[in-house]
Amino acid sequence: xxxxxxxxxxRGDSSGGDLQDFDVEVNEGEVVLDVIHRLQATETPDLAxxxxxxxxKCGSCSMEINGKPKLGCMTRMSTFEEDETVTITPLRTFxxxxxxxxxxxxxxxxxxxxxxxxxxxxxxxxxxxxxxxxVERSQEFRKCIECFLCQNTCHVVRxxxxxxxxxxxPRFFIRAAELDMHPLDAKSDRKEYxxxxxxxxxxxxxxxxxxxxxxxxxxxxxxxxxxxxRVVDRRYDPLVWLGRKIFRRDQLENEPAHAGVGGSGGGExxxxxxxxxxxxxxxxVPHSSGRLPEPPHLGPDGxxxxxxxxxxxxxxxxxxxxxxxxxxxxxRVTYHHPEPGKDDDPDQGGREH
Amino acid sequence: MTTTATRPDAGRxxxxxxxxxxxxxxxxxxxLITFLGLGAWVTYATVRVFxxxxxxxxxxxxxxxxxxxxxxxxxxxxxxxxxxxLPDWWIIPEASLTLPFLLLFRLTCYYYRKAYYxxxxxxxxxxxxxxxxxxxxxxxxxxxxxxxxxxxxxxxxGIISVINTYDAIIAFRSGDGGFGFGLGNIILVGNxxxxxxxxxxxxxCRHIIGGRLKHFSKHPVRYRMWGFVSRLNAKHMQLAxxxxxxxxxxxxxxxxxxxxxxxxxxxxG
Numbered sequence: 062x063x064x065x066x067x068x069x070x071x072r073g074d075s076s077g078g079d080l081q082d083f084d085v086e087v088n089e090g091e092v093v094l095d096v097i098h099r100l101q102a103t104e105t106p107d108l109a110x111x112x113x114x115x116x117x118k119c120g121s122c123s124m125e126i127n128g129k130p131k132l133g134c135m136t137r138m139s140t141f142e143e144d145e146t147v148t149i150t151p152l153r154t155f156x157x158x159x160x161x162x163x164x165x166x167x168x169x170x171x172x173x174x175x176x177x178x179x180x181x182x183x184x185x186x187x188x189x190x191x192x193x194x195x196v197e198r199s200q201e202f203r204k205c206i207e208c209f210l211c212q213n214t215c216h217v218v219r220x221x222x223x224x225x226x227x228x229x230x231p232r233f234f235i236r237a238a239e240l241d242m243h244p245l246d247a248k249s250d251r252k253e254y255x256x257x258x259x260x261x262x263x264x265x266x267x268x269x270x271x272x273x274x275x276x277x278x279x280x281x282x283x284x285x286x287x288x289x290x291r292v293v294d295r296r297y298d299p300l301v302w303l304g305r306k307i308f309r310r311d312q313l314e315n316e317p318a319h320a321g322v323g324g325s326g327g328g329e330x331x332x333x334x335x336x337x338x339x340x341x342x343x344x345x346v347p348h349s350s351g352r353l354p355e356p357p358h359l360g361p362d363g364x365x366x367x368x369x370x371x372x373x374x375x376x377x378x379x380x381x382x383x384x385x386x387x388x389x390x391x392x393r394v395t396y397h398h399p400e401p402g403k404d405d406d407p408d409q410g411g412r413e414h
Numbered sequence: 415m416t417t418t419a420t421r422p423d424a425g426r427x428x429x430x431x432x433x434x435x436x437x438x439x440x441x442x443x444x445x446l447i448t449f450l451g452l453g454a455w456v457t458y459a460t461v462r463v464f465x466x467x468x469x470x471x472x473x474x475x476x477x478x479x480x481x482x483x484x485x486x487x488x489x490x491x492x493x494x495x496x497x498x499x500l501p502d503w504w505i506i507p508e509a510s511l512t513l514p515f516l517l518l519f520r521l522t523c524y525y526y527r528k529a530y531y532x533x534x535x536x537x538x539x540x541x542x543x544x545x546x547x548x549x550x551x552x553x554x555x556x557x558x559x560x561x562x563x564x565x566x567x568x569x570x571x572g573i574i575s576v577i578n579t580y581d582a583i584i585a586f587r588s589g590d591g592g593f594g595f596g597l598g599n600i601i602l603v604g605n606x607x608x609x610x611x612x613x614x615x616x617x618x619c620r621h622i623i624g625g626r627l628k629h630f631s632k633h634p635v636r637y638r639m640w641g642f643v644s645r646l647n648a649k650h651m652q653l654a655x656x657x658x659x660x661x662x663x664x665x666x667x668x669x670x671x672x673x674x675x676x677x678x679x680x681x682x683g
Binding site for chain 1: 426550559630
């Protein structure tokens, strides 16, 4: 049987807003997002809320419930007392669009600035070989659903808007750690990048990012602290410094690690991407000078295409590049040729790593 | 129905929410407990370090870790295993050689940083509660840049743990100089075991032992050691508090026996 519960929901936009009171029916097994949907279906059809999967995997319905950053779809109503007022507000750290929807462009711009995975020179897609033991640390960080609750709760930007330019946030520290620990990433200076361009030093290890992560990624212990330690390795550790001097590793490291990929030393290859992004939010550019979001393609009637079948370009952009035509020429196809006797049975451990 | 996406508003302002925090749980409780716990321990340790007495039980060679190694001219000769080369001035603690490094080790520890940044510095007091400062630069500049000294302090703490272990071993002594075993030995050994566990579970140790590697597959032994340290590292917070408890208990027991308030419970000798 359902019961009426009391809710306060923030409604408004950038010009202002306030908490509005609602009494909503709540049934057994429901989550906060169900209540939002019931509100939309009954009292407030224009209540704006971003959501998608309702299974804690898309990271869309991030909101603050009784002051705590959480996913609406993963917060059960049974965790509240029957007579408890539940207050639902948008994420505080990001500019508001409307009601519970915020503009999270900051995160996408920081993502765009992070140098991408760089395989060793001469290794083609399809030729990558890694051992599970080497990639399992990075795999923890791949669980990230980009709900940006960690970015929202981090006091470095939550309480200090001015730090947004210098500070990339926990989500991108785990990205830096993921790539730095990746066995095939050829860029050797991601720690320097994390320090110089991501503002790793701003983090003071108060672990709120780990506390709010719905995927239970140990952001602080497994990514931020190891990255801080890697910076210490390069800059502050006396024994490492002595070891480098004695074994002349400093000279080795200054040589290009792989032809074509570039070496280390915080060189040009590790400079942040110069892509300006859509809004310039992460770089602290006032909105008026940033590039405006691009509107979708409209038909001659001024409306969106009804179906993508009628669009000028069906589907999304090709991951192989739009200039690619199929079938590919045979000499450009790279794949692992099974060898008789070696690859007959994958269970026999015949795969190379 | 077709519609176009809402454009981000040109105002770029955050939602106007008047309340500083809307948290309804007792978010202030953990930092308060941390504040009281750390405050009480630091007060006790400071008083004890500058008390300059009741630190050694000569009969059984119990030396409190707060006074080890004892290196001032004031030290009881039997307790001064490393010589007595510092002057007898009240402001100089008996363990001046080790205390600064132990203090640095704990101050720069990744767990204690979280604890005191939250409880003492309010930066922030709890998650999604505003921090108490107008400006924030984190650990990017002096003096907090010094948190990177944790690596040095870890090396020093390893050496100091060896000294504490030695203290615990030579305390297996009876009144007549032969082998002896009492409650004090259990407390001293328990303290040393916990100190080792805390030191080894340190994040710096985890990094040095194997965390810095890119290819675990090429270093199977270090990978196993890293796995062991990682399991201990998950308990670093608990070990940080347990060692504060065992240090205070060990010191108090030695003080109580030394002052004659209680006598050591002897099992052998």
